[in-house]
Amino acid sequence: RAKDIGRNSFQLFTPAMNAQSLERSLMQNHFRLALKNNELILNYQLQKNILNDEIHGVETLLRWSNPTLGQVSPAQFIPMAEELGLIAEVDNWVLAQACQQRKTWLDNGVNCGRIAVNISPLHFHQGDLIASVKSILSISQLPPELLEIEVTESCFIKQLDNAANILQELKKMGIKIALDDFGTGFSSLSYLTRLPIDIIKIDASFIAKLPNNYREAQITSAIIMLAQNLELEIVAEGVENEAQMSFLLEHGCNIIQGYLYSKPAPEQHISSILMLDTI
Ligand code: C2E
Ligand code: MG
Ligand code: MG
Ligand code: MG
Numbered sequence: 001r002a003k004d005i006g007r008n009s010f011q012l013f014t015p016a017m018n019a020q021s022l023e024r025s026l027m028q029n030h031f032r033l034a035l036k037n038n039e040l041i042l043n044y045q046l047q048k049n050i051l052n053d054e055i056h057g058v059e060t061l062l063r064w065s066n067p068t069l070g071q072v073s074p075a076q077f078i079p080m081a082e083e084l085g086l087i088a089e090v091d092n093w094v095l096a097q098a099c100q101q102r103k104t105w106l107d108n109g110v111n112c113g114r115i116a117v118n119i120s121p122l123h124f125h126q127g128d129l130i131a132s133v134k135s136i137l138s139i140s141q142l143p144p145e146l147l148e149i150e151v152t153e154s155c156f157i158k159q160l161d162n163a164a165n166i167l168q169e170l171k172k173m174g175i176k177i178a179l180d181d182f183g184t185g186f187s188s189l190s191y192l193t194r195l196p197i198d199i200i201k202i203d204a205s206f207i208a209k210l211p212n213n214y215r216e217a218q219i220t221s222a223i224i225m226l227a228q229n230l231e232l233e234i235v236a237e238g239v240e241n242e243a244q245m246s247f248l249l250e251h252g253c254n255i256i257q258g259y260l261y262s263k264p265a266p267e268q269h270i271s272s273i274l275m276l277d278t279i
Pocket of ligand 3: 118152180181
């Protein structure tokens with residue numbers, strides 16, 4: 001297994017490898033060194049409350065830029081980090097950087113709500129998540145209330161009891177829990193009663209079809225209503241245009257995230273927006 005090979009050893013290329021697996025294997029070798037070579041950086045995307053025009057929160061999104069490969073999408077390298085057994089290290093690095101950044105903004109008087117960090121389902125069940133989060137919060141001195149952890153429904157397919165325990169622990173610490181990509185994958189509404197979820201994020205694939213596609217519009221308004229009735233916060237992902245925003249506002253979803261309002265950007269760019277907002 002790749003995990004056992006370790007991050008400092010390199011796979012050998014054999015003639016039997018086809019171009020695709022060769023490319024994959026090259027990419028894996030590059031990724032093993034990405035953290036050490038400072039090729040990973042964080043981007044941040046602002047979430048807005050459209051009722052009062054205020055910044056609601058900010059999601060942390062990881063970027064990998066390699067001298068040879070160029071910019072690689074998280075859709076490619078996150079699954080790879082999972083396969084290589086590196087995802088916990090990567091997620092913890094992101095978590096530490098993000099908490100530190102939010103603390104810096106806090107110290108500078110910037111109010112940008114909670115900082116959200118994505119945690120891979122694999123890492124989620126690895127057993128050391130709680131200890132890592134505790135240590136990262138203590139090092140960064142970030143108030144736990146300012147941290148939001150994003151998980152997906154795939155965290156709950158197996159070991160639901162274990163997942164519930166982990167979420168309870170995080171909640172006890174004061175951290176907020178968001179259910180990312182809601183409505184895709186293996187949604188089961190019973191998760192919402194059995195797990196301490198605070199926020200539902202409607203998946204971008206529904207938002208993309210608003211407002212004219214009947215089914216997506218119905219599903220979106222049903223999810224919003226469900227969230228309201230359960231007193232959960234609701235965030236729409238991937239909001240790209242005014243028509244989508246109007247639909248969401250009309251149906252009671254006030255928190256939006258997407259290119260319409262803010263593209264994911266490096267710290268310097270986001271900091272300058274936040275500082276302007278503070279004045
Ligand atoms: P996600 O957590 O659902 O993040 C939202 C994705 O939607 C991001 O893609 C973001 O750039 C993109 N997005 C935001 N607004 C819009 C919009 O208006 N239109 C469109 N078309 N897209 C929009 P990104 O950055 O490529 O990340 C993809 C996924 O990779 C994330 O989905 C998340 O599941 C994962 N990921 C990213 N960073 C991390 C990380 O640090 N750790 C882990 N475990 N996963 C991460
Ligand atoms: Mg997310
Ligand atoms: Mg996601
Ligand atoms: Mg999502």
